[in-house]
Amino acid sequence: MLQLLYNATANPGEPAPDPDPDPDPIPDPGPGVPRNIRFNGSFDSGKALTAGNVDHWHIDSMTSTPIESLNIVGISKADPGRIEFDAPPTHLRAYRLEGVGGMVELEGRMIRTKNISGNFADLYEDHAIPGFDYPGTTAGQFAVDTSGFTAFTSGGVGGRYRGTNWLADNKEYASTANSDWRIVTSCLSTSGETITPLRGTHFCRASVSYTKDYFIEWSQPRNKPRGALRPPTTGGAGVQGQMQYDVETWLSVSWYIPLDWQDETADDGTSSVNMLIAVSEDGGASGAGFIKTFIATPNGKSDIGGFSRNASSWIIEESHSDTSVNSPDYVYTDAGRVTDDAGMWTTFIYRMRANPYSVQTNASQTSGGMDQIFEGNKGILQVWKSQGPEAADRSRNMVLIVDKVNQPMGAVPRAGYRIKMFPRMYRYGWHRYPTTQTHDELLIPIDEYRWGETIADGTGYTDVDPFQRAQP
Secondary structure, three states, rough: OHHHHHHOOOOOOOOOOOOOOOOOOOOOOOOOOOOOOOEOOOOOOOOOOOOOOOOOOOEEEEOOOOOOEEEEEEEEOOEEEEOEEEOOOOOOEEEEEOOOOOHHHHOEEEEEEEEEEEEEEEEEEEOOOOOOOOOOOOOOEEEOOOOOOOOOOOOOEEEEOEEEEEEOOOHHOOOOOOOEEEOOEEEEEEOOOEEEEOOOOEEOOOOOOOOOOHHHHHOOOOOOOOEEEEEOOOOOHHHOOEEEEOOOEEEEEEEOOOOOOOOOOOOOOHHHEEEEEEEEOOOOOOOOOEEEEEEOOOOOOOOOHHHOOOOOEEEEEEEEOOOOOOOEEEEEEEEEEHHHHHHHEEEEEEEEEEEOOOOEEEEEHOOOOOOEEEEEOOOOOEEEEEEEEEEEOOEEEEEEEEEEEOOOOOOOEEEEEOEEEEEEEEEEOOOOOOOOOOOEEEEEEEEEEEEEEEEEEOOOOHHHOOOOOOOO
């Protein structure tokens, strides 16, 4: 076993990695699962993960079908417009109007109900419009003026959706689950493209919606469409999906970009960001973390990374600071246009070690830092990405796009924390800013999520590569 660990992890020209200062128990991954990874997120069991202690993993998502559906009886042309349902609505709840007869201007819109009397209510804008009613939101301040709309004829429903939080071993993860994120054998894109797994039998369908009410379920101060395959933040951290500081870790995840992908060109920079994976602390400020991968349009007001491209792009963000636990500087890598990967699975493989120091340092010398000595120039970040066409088995060439070994990486380790790793979708500001995306649903499925530690698990490049290939 010791020989296997060494062979799987030592790269030519590099020193052997330092011993794990706090090795975690290695769970038995079960039959048919590679032995040198801690998590095998092939999803082929029909659940979130197939190895290790995964009972505390859960999916954050919105329901895919309404939990409440009210039939529309009538809508007046007025300011504000007044709607009649076949049952009483709830004050300031968000309803998505679908199948609206005649008054096409309201089709697919999310509205708020206010000034309710029996089955009647005034129509108000949702929280995407400036103003406040709910503390910290913009719900219910601006009336929907329907006086100039096409006259209502008949038909339609107002559907109310809600958030879900399901355990990985819950049967509701099956393809029949009422969740935008669910484990499936196939799914359809907005335009009807059939999406199938990269490997095996299952993958995780993952999406966020423009018209669903994420505030009501998660109390966000603004509309922030989001979903995640999320590890627990306490208990069994090393086993459950969190890496330790200064411990070499391998991670891989594959995303599918549908053929009908729409670039975001109305807005750009941070307000066009859709975060896909966060390798960051399990608590603390949003600015804390190690690396993130997201899709964004870099050109424009925030000029992310200094890139000039008015099209959706893969972006890798690194954190760097040896003096702060939560206010690092950022370095960005342009990993190419998203449309270059449309109709294919795109795999990212990460080799990571979070250590921000160039000389031996006790992190406690920084406010909030942990009381641990870190050797200098031990940080690592290497990232490989799929590029080019697919082979017959759906594999693609893996290209090294970030190559930083034995140098400072990350921010000051915070006392009491490890680093969580989880796939997610977080479409910041989608409602708050202009958009050119016309699809209600932003769909980016996930497959082959794998990770393991170099020393404790014997993990190397081949173990996390979906096709078990040698490191290129």
